[in-house]
Amino acid sequence: MARPVLERSLSLLLCVVSRLLLALLSLVQSFGPRNLRPVPPVVRPLLLLSGVELARRIRQRQVKCVDIIQEYISRIRDVNPIVNALVSERFAAALKEAQQVDNRLAEGGEDERSLEESVPFLGVPFTVKEAFALEGGEGCIIAAAGSVMGVGSDIGGSIRIPAFFNGIYGHKPTTGLVPNDGQFPNATGLRAEFLCTGPMCRYAEDLIPMFKVMAGPNISKVKLDEEVFIKKVKFYSMEHDGGSPFLSKVDNELIHAQRRLIEYLEVQFGVQVQQVEIHKMKYAFQIWSAMMSSPGTDGKEPKSFKDLMADPGKEIKPLWELAKKILGLSPHTLPAIGLGIVEDLVKVNHRSNAKLMNLCQNLRAEFSSLLGDDGVFLYPSHPKIAPRHHHPKLMPFNFAYTAIFNVLGLPVTQCPLGLSKDGLPLGIQLVANHHNDHLCLGVAQHLECAFGGWRNPGAP
Numbered sequence: 001m002a003r004p005v006l007e008r009s010l011s012l013l014l015c016v017v018s019r020l021l022l023a024l025l026s027l028v029q030s031f032g033p034r035n036l037r038p039v040p041p042v043v044r045p046l047l048l049l050s051g052v053e054l055a056r057r058i059r060q061r062q063v064k065c066v067d068i069i070q071e072y073i074s075r076i077r078d079v080n081p082i083v084n085a086l087v088s089e090r091f092a093a094a095l096k097e098a099q100q101v102d103n104r105l106a107e108g109g110e111d112e113r114s115l116e117e118s119v120p121f122l123g124v125p126f127t128v129k130e131a132f133a134l135e136g137g138e139g140c141i142i143a144a145a146g147s148v149m150g151v152g153s154d155i156g157g158s159i160r161i162p163a164f165f166n167g168i169y170g171h172k173p174t175t176g177l178v179p180n181d182g183q184f185p186n187a188t189g190l191r192a193e194f195l196c197t198g199p200m201c202r203y204a205e206d207l208i209p210m211f212k213v214m215a216g217p218n219i220s221k222v223k224l225d226e227e228v229f230i231k232k233v234k235f236y237s238m239e240h241d242g243g244s245p246f247l248s249k250v251d252n253e254l255i256h257a258q259r260r261l262i263e264y265l266e267v268q269f270g271v272q273v274q275q276v277e278i279h280k281m282k283y284a285f286q287i288w289s290a291m292m293s294s295p296g297t298d299g300k301e302p303k304s305f306k307d308l309m310a311d312p313g314k315e316i317k318p319l320w321e322l323a324k325k326i327l328g329l330s331p332h333t334l335p336a337i338g339l340g341i342v343e344d345l346v347k348v349n350h351r352s353n354a355k356l357m358n359l360c361q362n363l364r365a366e367f368s369s370l371l372g373d374d375g376v377f378l379y380p381s382h383p384k385i386a387p388r389h390h391h392p393k394l395m396p397f398n399f400a401y402t403a404i405f406n407v408l409g410l411p412v413t414q415c416p417l418g419l420s421k422d423g424l425p426l427g428i429q430l431v432a433n434h435h436n437d438h439l440c441l442g443v444a445q446h447l448e449c450a451f452g453g454w455r456n457p458g459a460p
Contacts, residue, residue: 038457038458039079040458041456041457041459042459044071044074046063046067047071047072047075047145047148048456049148050201050203050205051201051203051209052205054068055116055124056116058122058123059115059116064098065101066098066102068124069094069095069125072146072147075144075145075146079141079146083141083144085137085138086141102123120212121210125148126148126150127142127146127147127150129150129152129153139162139170142166142168143457145456148202148203149199149201149202150199151199151200151214152170152198153180153195154172154198154402155196155403156194156406157382157399157401159171159200160381160402161381161399163381163427164382166386166425167419167427168416168454169200169201169203169207169413169454170198170200170413171199171414172402172406172413173211174222174411174437175193175194175196175409176193176218177215177221177222177437178197178211179216180196183195190295194291196406198211199211199214202453202454203453204444204453207445208224208441211437212224222437223435224438226438227442228438228439228442228443230268230269230446231269232374233375233443234271234371234374234376235265235271235377235378236273236275236276236371236376237258237273237274237377238276239258239380240255240380240383241284241400244282244285244400246285246397247285247397247398248383250380251384253385253421253426254380254385257418260417261428262378264450273378276370278367280359280366283356285400287356287359287363287404290352290353290360294353309340316332318340321337321340322337322341333396338396339396360408363404364409367410367431371436373433373436376439376440376443377429377430377432378428378429378430379401380428381427381428381429382398382399382402384398385422385424385425386425405429405431409434410431410432411432411434411436411440412429412431412432412440413429413430413440413441413443414428415430415444415448416448416453418452418455419455425455
């Protein structure tokens, strides 16, 4: 797909700048201190139970809710000085609420079955982000066992990327199933169709019950109670996006992990995983950017990302910020500046924008035809294994590996696949067709047994 010279030149400039800054950052960090404090392993038994199991034990009065909450408060106090993931604690309020749960159960007015149906996670602690694009903290505190599950939002990968980097599960539902009410800033126009709220957790068995709670009445649109038989699933696999010059190459260990997954599926279940080449995936970032900048059904332009970057009453000029960034004078991250530049280009080049929107529609139809009601697509969650701090800011387009599925509206589950040679999480995206969330969630539950799921940090 041909693109204007200006657009190609600016995109290339962003890539060159990001790689130079990344090389410089790597050099600086190589001389930095290496005596980082590891997260201590989890040894308290209550911290090693899923949300479903904790809820069951609370309903059966096997354990008091107050004791569970106190265990998690202690764990957060142990790990948060290391990971700096929790920015606002409400420990006193949580303990008060836990006592109310214990009092409710002590009254004995409700049987276990009715409690499971009406309040399936009664007494189970969870975390939730309170600011835009902070799922990194959510993923981190869950992985560190400071929380058993959490709520994330995803308009380009903000559930799946932190879940991948931290070795936990994250599900981006089919568009429109989970309400986005109450988020700030909330999406408007077409962006409201791309923003998804979904579960993040350590244990795959928590995904579907969490999803049911979050979706409410919309859960009737999907078949979450339908058992998934791996032998009946048609699997398709693609190891990279096709070679976009603006994205990093996929790490070899991630490719090998995907191939081990394929071997497992073929040997254990006798399925034939079909390798596919979907050429439009090469333009994932451009497609996502064009769709994000498109007006809604009411014809109104969405609030631009650069407007969100700016202080009230002020204007951000992305090209000027890029020049300042090169000199180390801009407070904005390279991905933010890059998005601002792309937004401006999209508004100027209406013809290219229209082509990209059409490409999105064609890609959506291609996936729908490929996957049907029994297909799962295997695709990297990110081209790079969890990088060092600040590195993602200098790889501004890599989130396209997850972002493309937001504009396609497809359900996706990030699933852990063990650890790299350096002990960092490996993972894969499991993608199904619209309203077939049960397929990717069901496959994720199967793979937890085979590949170990979440790993206890610091444990041998």
